[in-house]
Amino acid sequence: MARTTGSHSDITGPKVREAALRLFAQNGFAAVSMRAIASEVGVQAGALYNYTPDKQTLLFNLLCTHMEQLLAAFTDDTSLAPVDRLRRFVDFHIRFHADRPDEVFISYMELRNLSPENFSAVEALRRQYEDRLQAILQSGADAGEFDIADTKIATLAVIAMLTGVNTWFRVGGRLSLDQVIAQYWDMVRKSVMSG
Amino acid sequence: MARTTGSHSDITGPKVREAALRLFAQNGFAAVSMRAIASEVGVQAGALYNYTPDKQTLLFNLLCTHMEQLLAAFTDDTSLAPVDRLRRFVDFHIRFHADRPDEVFISYMELRNLSPENFSAVEALRRQYEDRLQAILQSGADAGEFDIADTKIATLAVIAMLTGVNTWFRVGGRLSLDQVIAQYWDMVRKSVMSG
């Protein structure tokens, strides 16, 4: 017979983060109460404070972990031609984000609910990721293979376009992820290529 | 000497909407109290209910008004060549959105705080706007001037890219709006053009 009280730190901890992630993505950070998270996990509200000092830190850890996994998952290969490095980035970005819709959603929607210090930390990680794409675009521009007026703007334009996939793509929809990636790659490639 | 009580419906009404818009954009719908809005306007919380039946309707009216103004402001000209219609759309979209950062922000961030019926109404308006761009892309594809695998995806990709300008553009920054529009137009044009 299952206990209803006792030690469960190794399973409850992850469950708290999973429940918070899902509820924050669904209803928004401010609209989700600690009681709602606890209810999803199957504990009382007070028990959550064994796993996070407060609600703010819970959000910060979710966003930070997501950005760190993003940075860890993408490895550029500078020995490739710029166009191939760009193709790898596009493929990676769409796949990685399509796999984690909740993480991506709160990473864009809940930034303003971070304390100023926590916001700066997450922004720094995001900036690191953007810099990797900018380096690829700059290498192609330097080699004369790309025609880009301003690589920083092009970086932001491409990332906005690719991340937009998450607002509408659903597995089992009209198009497969491979088809989606193929079209986005075609558009991105043409948008930066020199005539 | 100014009265502190009395009739001010013609000035208080707009002030309520302006204050709500600014505060919702800054702090998020769920995080903004009716007291905070009232304080910004210079009245007590109870007085707000002369202008809106509730907080939800206040948000809905802001989003609805924005989408209706967007639809009213853009007029396509089907007598032009597809590439010129597209150029006009890109120019219009970036300018219109750059002028209304708060409206654009809440239109993307606060959709989930709408009631289901209100959400459907706003979504229908957004869909109308997307359809106008899709019609342009389709006309160019039909004429063989554009090379687009799927015009619906291309529509969403272009809009995501263009709307992304709002996340970083600031008047008085490194680049003028005209320079920004020039580069985005270059990228959009190339991304849909055939060989």
Next chain:
DNA sequence: GTCTATAGAGAGATAGAC
């Protein structure tokens, strides 16, 4: 039309028993 006052619900976080 605006005020003051308040009803009624729900929030984040903590204390102490087990």
Next chain:
DNA sequence: GTCTATCTCTCTATAGAC
């Protein structure tokens, strides 16, 4: 580690005076 109970605060919305 989890529970129950609770402190303290804030919220939306309404009622009735002016």
